[in-house]
Amino acid sequence: MTEKPKDKMWITTNNPAIIFEDNTVGRLKKELWDASEREIERILADYGIPSEPELGKAGTYIQTTVRNELVKTRRKNDIVLIPVGAPRTTASTR
Numbered sequence: 001m002t003e004k005p006k007d008k009m010w011i012t013t014n015n016p017a018i019i020f021e022d023n024t025v026g027r028l029k030k031e032l033w034d035a036s037e038r039e040i041e042r043i044l045a046d047y048g049i050p051s052e053p054e055l056g057k058a059g060t061y062i063q064t065t066v067r068n069e070l071v072k073t074r075r076k077n078d079i080v081l082i083p084v085g086a087p088r089t090t091a092s093t094r
Helices: 024-034 037-046 067-076
Strands: 010-012 019-021
Touching: 010 024, 019 024
Parallel strands: none
Antiparallel strands: 010 019
């Protein structure tokens, strides 16, 4: 008896403990499972992974933003939140 495509529910691998569902996501997972290091690096690069750290992006943190950008932002949004304290510690957290 030949197996019909709609009856096939699982995609197997050479490891019997690892199987994937036979659907779009499962086929993508299987493709990644079978991919070489080079192919995985290419896929990750296509998605921009690893991404640039936020600390290095100007405008993300006040200490890494160029001063004239800060001035322009303050003129547009004149509300500044300044933290002035920290939570108190109790004897149980020391």
